[in-house]
Amino acid sequence: MNGTKTLFDKVWDAHVVETIPDGPQIIYIDKHLIHEVTSPQAFAELESRNLEVFRPKQIVATADHNVPTWDQDKPIRDESSRNQVQQLTENCKKNNIKLYDLGHPYQGIVHIIAPELGITQPGMSIVCGDSHTSTHGAFGSIAFGIGTSQVAQVFASQCLLLNKPKSMRITVNGQLNKNVQPKDVILYIISKVGTDGGTGYFCEYAGNVFEEMSMEGRMTVCNMSIEMGARGGMIAPDETTFNYVKGRKFAPKGEEWEEKLEYWKTLKSDEEAVFDAEFSFDASEIYPMVTYGTNPGMGISISQNIPDPQNDSEEKALKYMGLKAGQALADIKVNYIFIGSCTNARIEDFRSAANYIKGKRKSEHVHALIVPGSQQVAKQIYEEGLDKIFTEAGFQIRQPGCSACLAMNDDKIPEGEYCVSTSNRNFEGRQGQGARTILASPLTAAKVAVEGKISAFEN
Numbered sequence: 001m002n003g004t005k006t007l008f009d010k011v012w013d014a015h016v017v018e019t020i021p022d023g024p025q026i027i028y029i030d031k032h033l034i035h036e037v038t039s040p041q042a043f044a045e046l047e048s049r050n051l052e053v054f055r056p057k058q059i060v061a062t063a064d065h066n067v068p069t070w071d072q073d074k075p076i077r078d079e080s081s082r083n084q085v086q087q088l089t090e091n092c093k094k095n096n097i098k099l100y101d102l103g104h105p106y107q108g109i110v111h112i113i114a115p116e117l118g119i120t121q122p123g124m125s126i127v128c129g130d131s132h133t134s135t136h137g138a139f140g141s142i143a144f145g146i147g148t149s150q151v152a153q154v155f156a157s158q159c160l161l162l163n164k165p166k167s168m169r170i171t172v173n174g175q176l177n178k179n180v181q182p183k184d185v186i187l188y189i190i191s192k193v194g195t196d197g198g199t200g201y202f203c204e205y206a207g208n209v210f211e212e213m214s215m216e217g218r219m220t221v222c223n224m225s226i227e228m229g230a231r232g233g234m235i236a237p238d239e240t241t242f243n244y245v246k247g248r249k250f251a252p253k254g255e256e257w258e259e260k261l262e263y264w265k266t267l268k269s270d271e272e273a274v275f276d277a278e279f280s281f282d283a284s285e286i287y288p289m290v291t292y293g294t295n296p297g298m299g300i301s302i303s304q305n306i307p308d309p310q311n312d313s314e315e316k317a318l319k320y321m322g323l324k325a326g327q328a329l330a331d332i333k334v335n336y337i338f339i340g341s342c343t344n345a346r347i348e349d350f351r352s353a354a355n356y357i358k359g360k361r362k363s364e365h366v367h368a369l370i371v372p373g374s375q376q377v378a379k380q381i382y383e384e385g386l387d388k389i390f391t392e393a394g395f396q397i398r399q400p401g402c403s404a405c406l407a408m409n410d411d412k413i414p415e416g417e418y419c420v421s422t423s424n425r426n427f428e429g430r431q432g433q434g435a436r437t438i439l440a441s442p443l444t445a446a447k448v449a450v451e452g453k454i455s456a457f458e459n
């Protein structure tokens with residue numbers, strides 16, 4: 001409808017620097033996050049063209065993807081990882097960019113540290129050379145992953161040339177069932193919408209389920225927007241958002257806070273706003289979920305059996321996973337559990353896992369890995385005594401990083417083994433060559449660690 005705007009429109013329009021008639025728009029970028037994997041070529045490009053970083057203060061860097069998760073106080077043993085982290089350090093130094101390097105109390109996975117430091121704020125435009133930048137949309141910001149040449153573009157101009165994406169709204173209303181976590185909600189959505197259902201769209205999540213969710217939960221949901229093909233996902237900021245941001249290290253203070261707050265309160269879709277696509281789901285139909293295939297859309301509720309493959313690629317996926325149609329999930333011998341990644345390595349995730357595990361022990365044959373998303377989360381784990389619960393239950397607690405989410409370091413799952421993982425991707429070889437990933441929530445992962453197999457919750 002004329003004059004009405006979606007949340008996305010409002011934030012986007014506030015960042016337009018220039019519009020090319022019938023063409024793309026130039027968008028100002030408030031925050032640019034970088035890590036060691038996707039920044040080196042962009043820095044090299046800048047140098048080869050004799051350009052400088054235009055606004056280094058808008059950039060924040062951390063080392064996360066290939067850092068080891070033990071002995072972080074010692075030099076990295078793996079040569080290529082060491083070189084990559086070293087290069088990030090040099091590039092940041094040369095260009096006056098703030099880096100939270102290994103050993104810094106703020107180091108961690110880029111999508112965990114920016115929100116917890118108050119760098120991520122409502123109404124911002126945020127980019128990073130990383131697909132899960134969509135996480136930051138949980139604050140009502142426009143946040144999305146960019147390619148390496150775009151990283152260079154932002155370095156040089158603090159702007160991006162973009163075509164405005166189409167708008168989608170996914171509404172989930174109703175009462176969630178017991179033991180259903182935000183991860184289950186997004187796995188359910190992706191299983192319904194499909195892994196390319198969001199292609200070309202920017203998605204807003206609406207409805208009481210998201211309104212009632214914590215910021216941690218909203219981040220889990222927005223994190224996986226990219227797994228249904230969407231450019232990004234966002235949730236209108238509200239009191240939950242403001243309370244989370246308030247008082248954080250880089251959050252606005254005093255008068256500036258009051259001014260920003262006034263503006264942030266206007267960031268919601270107008271009632272009459274029209275979306276290019278709409279989906280609506282009933283919360284009561286969502287149960288704890290797991291994936292059984294090699295894309296995040298192949299998800300079922302934890303009490304279902306493996307479904308019949310619908311096409312060649314699903315058949316191939318089942319073969320890779322060593323599973324057969326009709327098989328019960330409980331037949332799968334799960335030897336590995338990974339609770340970590342930018343999807344589910346925030347304090348709330350570890351609290352819920354610890355709460356389940358308390359007084360129990362992991363199954364004898366299970367290797368259970370706890371990898372905090374950041375140094376600050378790790379600190380909290382120890383301060384709250386969750387470490388004792390995990391270690392007494394036989395879990396290993398490591399140091400922060402992406403870790404087994406993509407196995408760029410030593411944290412690999414052996415070939416043929418099943419890993420119930422709280423990460424976001426179950427692609428072939430994602431957690432190590434031949435490794436088989438089953439995506440789930442932290443609560444489900446904790447339960448599987450204790451039982452050594454996947455079974456439904458007794459309500």
Ligand SMILES: CC(C)[C@H](C(=O)O)[C@@H](O)C(=O)O
Nearest residue numbers: 037038065129130131132406
């Ligand atoms: C390494 C990086 C480019 C990649 C991404 O963009 O998502 C990684 O973070 C991932 O999760 O696969």
Ligand code: SF4
Nearest residue numbers: 132341342402405406
């Ligand atoms: S934790 Fe996994 S998904 Fe997140 S940024 Fe790291 S590798 Fe990518």
